[in-house]
Amino acid sequence: MDEKLLIRKAAEARTFSYSPYSGYMVGAALLTSSGKIYQGCNIENAAFTPGICAERTAFAKAVSEGEMSFEAIAVVGGPKDAGPEYAYPCGVCRQVMMEFVDPRKFRVVVGRDETDYSVHALSELLPFGFGPDNLNNTPD
């Protein structure tokens, strides 16, 4: 799958960001092994803590529709009044990814647009990560 398409889909999702408190708009596009793309944006809240990041919105949409196998995620984020910057996933989102993917294979695409981005394995962003394999009751 074309990483440029995934970046474009993340930029599109970013336009739906609900971020009146931080003014930081983020979009994500999550690619499943079957080739489907789930988009997500960050959704903030007046009570602050219920806010959710774009990456976890995309994972929640996908997993809640039965998807369990993922190839890559693209993230495009930055302040509302400026263009996108390299917005790397927060630690909580890295951990959520770790739950559902092989960290050496899953790619995280971060960038400004389809001409300016970089690709990392999740294992680069979350080295020595703790995941389902560390527990005895590993999900099927």
Ligand code: THU
């Ligand atoms: N945010 C994301 O959506 N993804 C990240 O990985 C980093 C942060 C959002 C959360 C919050 O709505 C805003 O960016 C500022 O932290």
